[in-house]
Each structure stands twice: as structure tokens, then as C-alpha cells.
Amino acid sequence: MRPEQAHSPKRESGDERRAAVAEAARAIIIEKGLEGLRTRDIAERVGINIATLHYHVPTKEALVALVAESLRDDFKAQALRHPKAGLNGADQLRQEFNEFREIVAEMPELIGVLSELVDRARRDKSIADIILPMQAYWTEQFATVYRLGIADGSFRNTIDPAAAAVITTAALYDCWRPHRRDQLDGVFAELERAFSNPSHASQG
Amino acid sequence: MRPEQAHSPKRESGDERRAAVAEAARAIIIEKGLEGLRTRDIAERVGINIATLHYHVPTKEALVALVAESLRDDFKAQALRHPKAGLNGADQLRQEFNEFREIVAEMPELIGVLSELVDRARRDKSIADIILPMQAYWTEQFATVYRLGIADGSFRNTIDPAAAAVITTAALYDCWRPHRRDQLDGVFAELERAFSNPSHASQG
DNA sequence: TTATCAATCAATCATTTGATTGAGAATTGC
DNA sequence: GCAATTCTCAATCAAATGATTGATTGATAA
Structure with a gap:
């Protein structure tokens, strides 16, 4: 989101409105799920009239897609945060x-929002087209790490990278949930053991 | 569900009605999510009047809890299907x-229904009280298998059973989703490799 | 300054929604 | 067989819901 212009009474641009709408919708989804998402509640939370909401985001469907896109964009930004060049497989996994x-x-x-959208993706192709590529990208990141680790010897060479990546992302996703969050470090450690190269370890 | 009594014009019992309601609700959740679950649609699908639905299941909240319970009961029945006595850890895992x-x-x-209920569990304690113990039970099954396998030597003794169980159930759950279903066998095989005992394998 | 377009609003629409009411039908127990 | 209880229904309620309408305001270019 664009930095606020100090005390400008100027109307927000269309993009700014839509960003505010997406953010408000996300907050409400966290509280009430997609099930409880209401256009009037969003408008109220943004501080605009319901008709203004419809002016900027014409239908509820468009609104849910906007939320999905905003989520995708956040994850994309996050993925670019830390470069990984020069690290071996095991170190990249740790990173x-x-x-x-x-x-x-x-x-x-945010797991709450993502999870609701994943559920909707099963039933709504327009959401699937936003969410599934994002998930596939995330999984492929891990597959790449495992391939690298096999090549550099830090992982056992019996790994099926694609399957290992699915296992990894699934486990991480599950540990994002509130009731599993305290197991995150234990799961990280176990994943490392699961895929590490025993002969590499005995050499180290 | 109780076998149908041949051609009996008798009214269905309260339990039969509620089972039919749960089943109809499950079918609709699969199509439209919790978001699109409507009491009238359920009544129509069962073939009863909306007031009759309310007679048997007084509120929508009670209805969602009924669905959660029906799911839990199905899983419980499934869990008792195959005895595992006498198998070592690795064989039990395969089973x-x-x-x-x-x-x-x-x-x-059914992943669609389960997933929607998991999402709702985050926001609704009455659903969490049904769903989370079910999930915990499932995970604990795997932890038990891993502990057995460590003891009998079929799994590596560095496994943290609780973490390994989380990894396993998360991966299986993820592979239940339509877009991941074709990876199920690959993930099974990779999980077996991840936890097997290397010195056991080299002896075998 | 004026015309144009974008954006905003209050009021409103048509329908839906979870739930209720009261009458009648069906079942049960004595 | 009858009274009591359970169950079912059509009609209805009050509120909510996604969306629309027409008037007005705000911003900008000429």
C-alpha cells in the first residue's frame, strides 16, 4: 500500500480503495470466514458507502477474487525477500x-484467509486460478531445494523431490494453524532429519 | 444409517431424520461450501418442510455441529475397520x-466438508470440540506406529514420533485434495523412505 | 469558468434467510 | 378407542443481503 499523503483531503484512487477493501475483507474473513463476509460490513470497515464499494468492486465474486489476488501478491513479495544464492541444499532448506x-x-x-480461499478454489475456478499456481510455486521452491541438495550431497539421493516438496509444504501449512503452532520447530527438525544424507552426516 | 424398512409408510424417527439432514447438508457443503449452506436447500433435499427441519435441528449452528458429529462418527467407524496387531512399525505404516x-x-x-469444518473450528469452539479431538486421534495413531517402529528397529531411532506424525497426517490430508490426488502414492513412498531405518534396510 | 467524468451517497429494490406460529395429521401408550 | 404427544405443514415474520438508482459532489482538462 502506498504511503499516506499527509493530511491530503484528496479522494483515494481506485487502486487505493480496492486495496483498502481487500484488507478490510481479509480482516473480516479472519473473524467470520467467507461464510460471514458481508459487503456492508466491508464498506463500513473501510469507511465508505455500500454503493461506493460496488462502484469499485462490482460484485461479491469480484471481491473474493480481489482478496485472493492480494494474498498472492503478499506471498510473492515475501518470496523475494531473501536471496539464496551460494547455499547448499540443506542450508537453503533451513533458510x-x-x-x-x-x-x-x-x-x-492469515492461514485462516488462505484456508478459506483454498476451500473455495475447489468450487470456484476463478479462485483456483489464483490460488493453485501460488501453492504450486511454493511447492516447487522446495522441490528445487531438494534437487540441489541431492546434487551437492547434503540430502540423500533416494529423495523424490516432488513428493518431498509436497510433504514439506503440507507440514508447514498445517503448523501454521493455531493449535499446531507450538510444533513448528519440532517439525522443522524432523523434516531435516527425514531428508538429510546419512553418509553426509556421518562424514560431518 | 439404518437399513430402510421395506415400504413402511411409517414416519422416520428423529434420529433417522437427523441422519438424513446431516447427509443432505454434507452434499450441499461439497457443492457450495458452508458459505452456501441454506436451511431451505437442506429441507428440500431431504424432502421435508423447513419447519420440520427446525423441529429436528433447532438452529443452523446445531445443524453444523450435527454435520461435524456425523463426520467424526464416520471416521471413527473407519478407524476400527482393520486390526493391526502383530505387525511391526513399517508394516503398520503401510497399512x-x-x-x-x-x-x-x-x-x-469428503475432504471438502472436513476442510470447511476445520476452518470453522478456528472460529467456533463448539465445532473445534468435535473436530480437533478427531484430528488429534488420527495423528496419535501415527505417532504410535512410529514409536513401535523405533522399538522394533524398522524405523530410524532419531525420529521424534509426534513431529513425524504431524508431517504424515498433513501430507496425507493434502493429498486428499483433488489437485494433489495423483501424488498420493509418491508421497506414501517418500514418507516410508523418510522414516525407515537405514541400517535395517541395509540388513534387509 | 465550464463541461465532463469519476466517485460518492441515501434511499431503495427484490429476494433471501433463519426462524416462528398455529392448525392439523400421525403415532404412541393406556 | 381415545387422549396425549410427536411430528408436519403452509404461511408468515423481521431482518438481512447483494445490488441498483438517481442525485450530488469532487477533480480535472480545456
């Missing part, structure tokens, strides 16, 4: 875990 | 995977 820990710490409740 | 494959094959779309 991915550290980054994930940051996400969980910064956005503890 | 768990085979059972899970059965569940996915028999109830491919």
Missing part, C-alpha cells in the same frame, strides 16, 4: 524454514 | 496408508 517462521510470526492469522 | 487410500477412494469429496 526456507526461517522464512516460513517469519511469515507465521508476522501474519499469524 | 495406515492402504486404509487412507481406501478412504480417499470411497469418500473423494
Whole structure:
């Protein structure tokens, strides 16, 4: 979001409105789910009239898609935060875990929004087209790390990178949930053991 | 559900009505999510009047709890299907995977209902009280298998059973989703490799 | 300054929604 | 068989819901 212009009475631009709408909708989804998402509640939370909301985001469907896009964009920004060049597979995996820990710490409740959108993606192709590529991208990041680790010897060479990546992202996603959050570090450690190269370890 | 009594014009009992309501609600949740669950649609699908629905299930909240309970009961029934006595850890793990494959094959779309209820559990304690113990029970099954496998030597002794169980159930759950279903066997195999005992394998 | 377009609003629409009411039908127990 | 109880229904309620309408305001370019 664009920095606020100091005390400007100027109307917000269309993009700013839509960003505010997306943010308000996310907050409400966290509280009430997609099930409880109401256009009037969003308008109220942004501080605009219901007709203004419809002016900027014409339908409720468009609104949910806007939320999905805002989420995708946040994750994209997060993915670019830390470069990984020069690290071996095992170190990159650890870095991915550290980054994930940051996400969980910064956005503890976003799992709620993401999860609701994943559910909707099953039923609504327009949401699937936003959410599934994002998930696939995340999973592919791990597959790449595992391939690198196999090549550099830090992971066992029996790994199926694609399957290992699914296992990893699934476990991380599950540990984002409130009732599993205290198991995050234990799961990180176990994943590292699961994929590390035993002969590498015995050499080290 | 109770076998149908042949051609009996008798009214269905309260329990039968509620079971039919739960089943109808499940079907609608699969199609439209909790977001699109409407009491009138359920009544119509069962073939009863809306007031009759309210007679048997007084509020929408009670209805969602009924769905959660019906799901829990199905899983409980499934869990008792195959005895595991006498198998070592690795074989029990394989049997768990085979059972899970059965569940996915028999109830491919139930992930949709379960997932919606998991999301609601975050926001609604009465649902959490039904769903979370069910999930914890499932996870604990795997932890038990891993502990057994460590003891009998079929799994590596560095495993943290609780963390390994979380990783396992998370991966299986994720592979129940339509877009991941084709990876189920690969993930099974990778999980087996992840936790197997290397010195056991080299002896075998 | 004026015309144009974008944005905003209050009021409103048509329908839906969870739930209720009261009468009648069906079942049960004595 | 009858009274009591359970169950079912059509009609209805009050409020909510996504969305629309038409008037007005704000911003900008000429």
C-alpha cells in the first residue's frame, strides 16, 4: 500500500480503495470466514458507502477474487525477500524454514484467509486460478531445494523431490494453524532429519 | 444409517431424520461450501418442510455441529475397520496408508466438508470440540506406529514420533485434495523412505 | 469558468434467510 | 378407542443481503 499523503483531503484512487477493501475483507474473513463476509460490513470497515464499494468492486465474486489476488501478491513479495544464492541444499532448506517462521510470526492469522480461499478454489475456478499456481510455486521452491541438495550431497539421493516438496509444504501449512503452532520447530527438525544424507552426516 | 424398512409408510424417527439432514447438508457443503449452506436447500433435499427441519435441528449452528458429529462418527467407524496387531512399525505404516487410500477412494469429496469444518473450528469452539479431538486421534495413531517402529528397529531411532506424525497426517490430508490426488502414492513412498531405518534396510 | 467524468451517497429494490406460529395429521401408550 | 404427544405443514415474520438508482459532489482538462 502506498504511503499516506499527509493530511491530503484528496479522494483515494481506485487502486487505493480496492486495496483498502481487500484488507478490510481479509480482516473480516479472519473473524467470520467467507461464510460471514458481508459487503456492508466491508464498506463500513473501510469507511465508505455500500454503493461506493460496488462502484469499485462490482460484485461479491469480484471481491473474493480481489482478496485472493492480494494474498498472492503478499506471498510473492515475501518470496523475494531473501536471496539464496551460494547455499547448499540443506542450508537453503533451513533458510526456507526461517522464512516460513517469519511469515507465521508476522501474519499469524492469515492461514485462516488462505484456508478459506483454498476451500473455495475447489468450487470456484476463478479462485483456483489464483490460488493453485501460488501453492504450486511454493511447492516447487522446495522441490528445487531438494534437487540441489541431492546434487551437492547434503540430502540423500533416494529423495523424490516432488513428493518431498509436497510433504514439506503440507507440514508447514498445517503448523501454521493455531493449535499446531507450538510444533513448528519440532517439525522443522524432523523434516531435516527425514531428508538429510546419512553418509553426509556421518562424514560431518 | 439404518437399513430402510421395506415400504413402511411409517414416519422416520428423529434420529433417522437427523441422519438424513446431516447427509443432505454434507452434499450441499461439497457443492457450495458452508458459505452456501441454506436451511431451505437442506429441507428440500431431504424432502421435508423447513419447519420440520427446525423441529429436528433447532438452529443452523446445531445443524453444523450435527454435520461435524456425523463426520467424526464416520471416521471413527473407519478407524476400527482393520486390526493391526502383530505387525511391526513399517508394516503398520503401510497399512495406515492402504486404509487412507481406501478412504480417499470411497469418500473423494469428503475432504471438502472436513476442510470447511476445520476452518470453522478456528472460529467456533463448539465445532473445534468435535473436530480437533478427531484430528488429534488420527495423528496419535501415527505417532504410535512410529514409536513401535523405533522399538522394533524398522524405523530410524532419531525420529521424534509426534513431529513425524504431524508431517504424515498433513501430507496425507493434502493429498486428499483433488489437485494433489495423483501424488498420493509418491508421497506414501517418500514418507516410508523418510522414516525407515537405514541400517535395517541395509540388513534387509 | 465550464463541461465532463469519476466517485460518492441515501434511499431503495427484490429476494433471501433463519426462524416462528398455529392448525392439523400421525403415532404412541393406556 | 381415545387422549396425549410427536411430528408436519403452509404461511408468515423481521431482518438481512447483494445490488441498483438517481442525485450530488469532487477533480480535472480545456
